Amino acid sequence: MGFMRTKYWATQWAVAVALVWGPHLPALAGEIRGKIILKGNVPANPVVKDLSADPNCSKLVKGAVQVPMFRVGPNGELADVFVSLAGITGKSTGATAPPAVLDQRGCMYVPYVLAIQTKQTLLVKNSDPLLHNVHATPTAPGNKTRNEAQLAGGPDLKFSFDAPEKFLRFKCDVHPWMFAYVCVSDHPWFALSGEDGSFVIKDVPPGKYTLEASHRKLGDLKREIEVADGVVNVDFVFEAK
Amino acid sequence: MRGEVSSGLHRFAVLTACAVLGLIGAGGLVTSHGAGLAVPDWPNTYGYNLFFFPISHWIGGIFYEHTHRLWGAVVGFLTLVLAVWMQGAPARPWLRSGGAILLGIALIVAALAPSRWQDAVVLSVVGAAALVGGRFWPRCRPQPARLRWLSLSALGLVILQGVLGGLRVVKLKDELGIVHATLAQLFFVLMAALALLTSRAWGRFEALEGWRALRPLRSWYLATALLILGQLILGATMRHEHAGLAIPDFPLAYGRLWPATDPESIAAYNRQRLEARAYNDITAAHIRVHMAHRLMAVVVLGAVLLTWQRACVVLPRGHAARFGTGVLVTLTLLQIGLGAWTVWSNKAADIATVHVITGAALLMGFSLLALAAHGPRMQEPRVVSEQMPAPAPAGS
Numbered sequence: 033m034g035f036m037r038t039k040y041w042a043t044q045w046a047v048a049v050a051l052v053w054g055p056h057l058p059a060l061a062g063e064i065r066g067k068i069i070l071k072g073n074v075p076a077n078p079v080v081k082d083l084s085a086d087p088n089c090s091k092l093v094k095g096a097v098q099v100p101m102f103r104v105g106p107n108g109e110l111a112d113v114f115v116s117l118a119g120i121t122g123k124s125t126g127a128t129a130p131p132a133v134l135d136q137r138g139c140m141y142v143p144y145v146l147a148i149q150t151k152q153t154l155l156v157k158n159s160d161p162l163l164h165n166v167h168a169t170p171t172a173p174g175n176k177t178r179n180e181a182q183l184a185g186g187p188d189l190k191f192s193f194d195a196p197e198k199f200l201r202f203k204c205d206v207h208p209w210m211f212a213y214v215c216v217s218d219h220p221w222f223a224l225s226g227e228d229g230s231f232v233i234k235d236v237p238p239g240k241y242t243l244e245a246s247h248r249k250l251g252d253l254k255r256e257i258e259v260a261d262g263v264v265n266v267d268f269v270f271e272a273k
Numbered sequence: 274m275r276g277e278v279s280s281g282l283h284r285f286a287v288l289t290a291c292a293v294l295g296l297i298g299a300g301g302l303v304t305s306h307g308a309g310l311a312v313p314d315w316p317n318t319y320g321y322n323l324f325f326f327p328i329s330h331w332i333g334g335i336f337y338e339h340t341h342r343l344w345g346a347v348v349g350f351l352t353l354v355l356a357v358w359m360q361g362a363p364a365r366p367w368l369r370s371g372g373a374i375l376l377g378i379a380l381i382v383a384a385l386a387p388s389r390w391q392d393a394v395v396l397s398v399v400g401a402a403a404l405v406g407g408r409f410w411p412r413c414r415p416q417p418a419r420l421r422w423l424s425l426s427a428l429g430l431v432i433l434q435g436v437l438g439g440l441r442v443v444k445l446k447d448e449l450g451i452v453h454a455t456l457a458q459l460f461f462v463l464m465a466a467l468a469l470l471t472s473r474a475w476g477r478f479e480a481l482e483g484w485r486a487l488r489p490l491r492s493w494y495l496a497t498a499l500l501i502l503g504q505l506i507l508g509a510t511m512r513h514e515h516a517g518l519a520i521p522d523f524p525l526a527y528g529r530l531w532p533a534t535d536p537e538s539i540a541a542y543n544r545q546r547l548e549a550r551a552y553n554d555i556t557a558a559h560i561r562v563h564m565a566h567r568l569m570a571v572v573v574l575g576a577v578l579l580t581w582q583r584a585c586v587v588l589p590r591g592h593a594a595r596f597g598t599g600v601l602v603t604l605t606l607l608q609i610g611l612g613a614w615t616v617w618s619n620k621a622a623d624i625a626t627v628h629v630i631t632g633a634a635l636l637m638g639f640s641l642l643a644l645a646a647h648g649p650r651m652q653e654p655r656v657v658s659e660q661m662p663a664p665a666p667a668g669s
Binding site (some may be wrong): 062076078079080085086087089100101113160162165167169177178179180181183201203205206207208209210211230249250251273 | 299306307308309310311312313314319320330332333334335336338445538544545548550551553
């Protein structure tokens with residue numbers, strides 16, 4: 033009898049806890065992990081030989097500067113690849129996501145590739161002691177072109193984009209070698225590969241997806257995947273021709 | 274003497290036309306350096322009045338864009354002076370009134386928007402110059418009506434051109450850049466025409482009815498000028514695509530006579546491009562425009578050679594128009610060489626800019642020949658007839 037009573041109360045408590053805390057407990061979600069490798073001869077990055085068009089930049093940066101189109105590790109690990117679930121729209125949480133930052137440092141944009149969500153705030157900073165113009169040149173309908181001055185020590189400029197777009201270019205027309213790309217996703221399930229070529233996409237709802245890996249110069253690769261409650265490993269291999 | 278065109282006025286018109294050609298070159302440097310939007314605001318320059326922008330900030334792309342704007346302002350001023358000069362002494366009250374109005378506006382700006390003091394200073398300087406200048410200048414009689422109207426048209430055109438250039442900056446529309454570039458060529462032709470029409474040589478030409486000898490060449494000169502204009506529009510379109518070289522080799526195109534334009538090939542072309550500059554990706558349309566420019570060069574060369582051949586048949590040896598056509602043939606060949614060099618140099622800014630200037634000179638040359646062949650009567654015949662002997666009777 034006592035056992036039955038204990039079981040009854042235990043069940044009641046369990047139901048109560050589930051009702052109160054249930055919405056806060058993690059739902060079933062998977063994780064996509066992988067590595068991006070580049071095979072073949074790695075193309076040489078273009079070199080900016082002369083920054084003397086702006087003497088302030090020459091003072092700031094000594095020597096030649098490389099445009100980091102291909103950031104490749106010793107074993108072909110490829111960075112700056114935008115990996116994303118394809119074909120998903122309208123799931124952006126960008127409006128509540130923390131702002132992303134694109135900096136102008138040493139007369140270059142840092143980072144060279146960045147990924148954000150639609151409606152997410154992108155702060156463009158100027159850490160240089162000189163002026164730049166920040167010129168966003170989207171091509172997707174719904175994203176607006178903007179060109180604004182940013183003086184040394186000036187306030188951060190805020191950008192936000194409504195439409196998904198891969199490799200939306202930011203450029204500085206004062207310093208023509210300065211440009212960077214922002215990948216805008218309409219959902220939160222994306223990642224950029226790091227210097228070791230690896231990427232992780234967390235909290236992916238279970239289901240079947242097309243996973244797309246895009247590099248600014250090397251093009252796109254696609255894989256069909258199925259995500260369950262666990263880790264899915266997906267590697268991509270780009271070939272340099 | 275009514276209708277007499279002073280040599281001073283003519284020299285000033287030549288100076289203005291030369292300044293316009295220089296301005297086209299400055300514009301060519303802007304696009305060649307991809308600096309058209311290095312100054313993001315207009316009519317201000319990074320918040321400063323154009324004439325107050327500190328020289329220490331004239332760096333990178335700003336240098337090209339800002340000097341282009343300053344030069345544009347100078348050309349606008351020269352065109353205004355020319356238009357006033359053409360109106361003669363009757364323009365003096367207008368000049369004084371205009372100066373007073375500008376001074377009034379300067380006072381209002383200073384009172385209502387003290388932060389815009391730089392604008393007030395510029396307005397007051399220009400206003401005071403007009404007010405004072407209008408007491409003494411111009412002293413000459415008005416020029417013939419057609420010349421006066423042409424000069425006023427030039428003034429309207431240069432204002433429109435300035436506004437178009439500004440709108441291209443603030444509206445961020447490449448299409449406006451193409452219109453701006455095309456209008457620049459037409460404005461140059463107009464200014465060169467004014468320089469020609471105010472010359473004593475034109476007076477003699479009118480008096481001797483020199484256009485009669487050129488009559489058989491009217492259509493040839495006009496058609497060639499129009500073909501060159503079309504070619505310049507294609508060139509302006511290429512420049513304002515901001516895509517660098519859509520085709521990086523010459524005389525072949527991606528190693529073929531006609532490049533592939535399917536999506537896979539375009540993607541492959543773009544992958545090959547490793548530029549240290551923020552060029553737009555090339556598209557099939559870019560490649561087609563580039564190929565059209567190359568084909569059009571052949572068509573223009575054919576038209577120029579045929580026109581020259583006709584000129585050699587129609588005009589006697591030593592005739593100025595025949596000589597001028599020959600010079601333009603040489604210029605056309607030079608221009609084609611410059612076009613090839615532009616490709617081989619991967620669109621080096623100086624080469625590409627000389628290519629733009631030579632194109633403008635070619636259009637101007639054939640346009641003036643077409644004008645001469647059509648023989649509009651711009652100067653007063655009476656004055657010219659005093660200076661020049663009457664044309665010999667036919668058959669003498």
